[in-house]
Amino acid sequence: MDVALIDYYANHGKSFLHSAAAPSKLLFSALVIASVVITEEFYLLLAIYVSLVSMAVWTRLSVTKIITIAAYPAIFAILFVIVTWDGSLLRAGVIMLKALTAALTMVILIVTTPYPDVFKTLKPILPGIIHDGLYLTYRSLFVLLEMTDELVKGLKVRGGLTKKKYLRNIANFSSGIGLVLIKGFDITEKYYGVMKVRGYTGKIAADKNSGRFSTDDLRAVASGILIFSVSLGIKHYGSIDKSGLYALIVAAIILILSIVYTAKEGN
Amino acid sequence: MSHLHIPDGVLPGWLVLAGWLCTAVLLAFCIYRVKRLELTRKIPLIGIISALMIVCMTLPIIPFAYHVNLSVVAGIILGPALAFISIFIVDLIIAMFGHGGITVVGLNTVVIGSEAVLGYYLFLMFKILMGNYSVGWSSGIAAVISLILSTSILVLVLYAAHVNPDLVIDTEKEPHIESTTHETESNVKNGLSINVFVKTALALLAFGWMLEGVITGLVIKYVSGIRPDLIEPDTT
Known part of the structure; x- marks a missing residue:
């Protein structure tokens, strides 16, 4: 996908x-x-x-x-x-x-x-937390995809993902996921700060159709x-x-x- | 990978509706429970965990076409209520990619949501039993048990999909009711199919459960080593 x-x-x-x-x-x-x-x-x-x-x-x-x-x-x-x-x-x-x-x-x-646009259309029928969660998931998705891509490349270059060493590969991959998670949290914290500065109070405003x-x-x-x-x-x-x-x-x-x-x- | 990759229009309407109803009630309960939290800070966290789950769900592990869910990781980091909300978001988005039917989002949320909620409570239990230095083992074992239980729910859903509820009710009322030959044959076939499914699932998914358990354990161990404040959120 x-x-x-x-x-x-x-x-x-x-x-x-x-x-x-x-x-x-x-x-x-x-x-x-x-x-x-x-x-x-x-x-x-x-x-x-x-x-x-x-x-x-x-x-x-x-x-x-x-x-x-x-x-x-x-x-x-x-x-x-x-x-x-x-x-x-x-x-x-x-x-x-x-x-x-x-x-x-x-x-x-x-x-x-x-x-x-899809989320905006669904807004009237979804609770606020789910609507905002959908927006922020979508935003985070591309950040994480890029980070995961870099992670896999980095692991391959440094021999972290090699053939026939499955257990070591799983351990390295899991640590990588943990790293992506923590980096993602850091980005989220910064993003949250920006949202606060711009007046975020728990509801993301969507353009009207x-x-x-x-x-x-x-x-x-x-x-x-x-x-x-x-x-x-x-x-x-x-x-x-x-x-x-x-x-x-x-x-x-x-x-x-x-x-x-x-x-x-x-x- | 205990969620339903079942296409739209295959499961009976009553089961699909029951799934949506169950999800709606559970979501309402979760939203009520998280109202006391500072949601402005939590919503971005839901975003990042949901996105991570989607990324992992889109990475099939060749040759098994298996993918990890990280639902237990979501449960441990977000807490059960926020994790359930996060899983609904994930299911809705991946259904838009054609990754499972859009009408089965309700049932999928119940199945994967149960994984996250059970995983969270089992993690707490194992952590108490095994001590604070075993977050990796506690989360790993919690993930394996949660996956076994959620797969059981999945088997129940598939079994219910084959059983006409009217037939079940009638049979309970009149145990000796005469069935038509077709019904009997169909039930025998369905029984066999479920048996085949359970055996196949146990053989194939056992590997997946172990893999998800190991990955969950290692991810939680790594996160707890660097950011221990992220583990064990406000109990919701």
Whole structure:
């Protein structure tokens, strides 16, 4: 999981999804996750996944990277499939697709939305301590990632992480984590001092959302509503023959058109 | 690594809701308990510990795809209430990376939160039993026991995910109720799956428990050597 790359994508992307406001994208994500939860049909889940790949194409970021980041839960989905194996390959496919589709939804959200915007949207429903904790965790994350990177490099250069000396490696790595923790505390203390000077009294003020609903917002919300409506419709009128397969064919055509369109625009 | 990497939409709705409800109640209780603390100083600490947990969770230990949680370290340094809040924050952020479903954040917080809370109290107990010079051993053993207990909670969650609660209630009311062939077959399969899971988990996770125990012990020993004031916060 490359947190720094995700943050870079979220802050430097130039697509309609990047321009859309965080609440619209959160609504889109919630609708797609709800579709994943209610859908048990393999082809329909595959159609949703392919639709999301189209969305990933529209972000104008590296689609391969996005799909790779979102593929991480597949490892654990395989474990879950093995543990709950009942002899049905279709059920195994459904579990795998549920994991991949939900993860891809969340990854599309975070590669197009800076974390602070997501937290700002969640502020009305979260207690103050959790909201502020989310902000400060996000801030500390990049400091610690850099420190951990330096630590690993330093350990390797000084022979602290060597092959076949596992016990010594664990001891050195643990001491390194302890060092990162203490350094992090020191930085936190300084940061706390700065916050105090700037009038921090236990609540971090967040910018208000602009409140304007743009065409980009409409496109994001409409995509979510479309996916959810199709899932709900097929779940409700499950008797429609091969409906999931038809949805998959439509999603595949949209994907091809999206690739062609973005490639043409790129040229 | 005792948390649930289960995708959205796989666990039954009642279980997911129960997880969120349980987390909401526990969070409300924790927030109530930490009100008396000087939170302006504690919130940045939550940030740094949560960030450290996320960094460690994103470092898989090859070839086992295992990662350490440092939840017991969080419990020992932040105290149980703040650690529980910190774990909710961690679960919410990693779910946004697709690291476990967003709908299972509630259940994950209960599972990992129990690790931190149990770890804190077990650490205090072992420290009293073993003396002040054994913070490393006390925290290491506390971490191993907490992980075993939290994995038991995880197994219970998975077991509950397979059991239709209506069926359980009916069976309790009428022990000789006739089940359909499909139900019987399904229960037998599920029973086998849970057995397989428990055996697999014990074999694979035992290594993880030991590793997390060793790392926790060494981290706490290192921190207590340099900044002993960070160990044992205000009891919350």
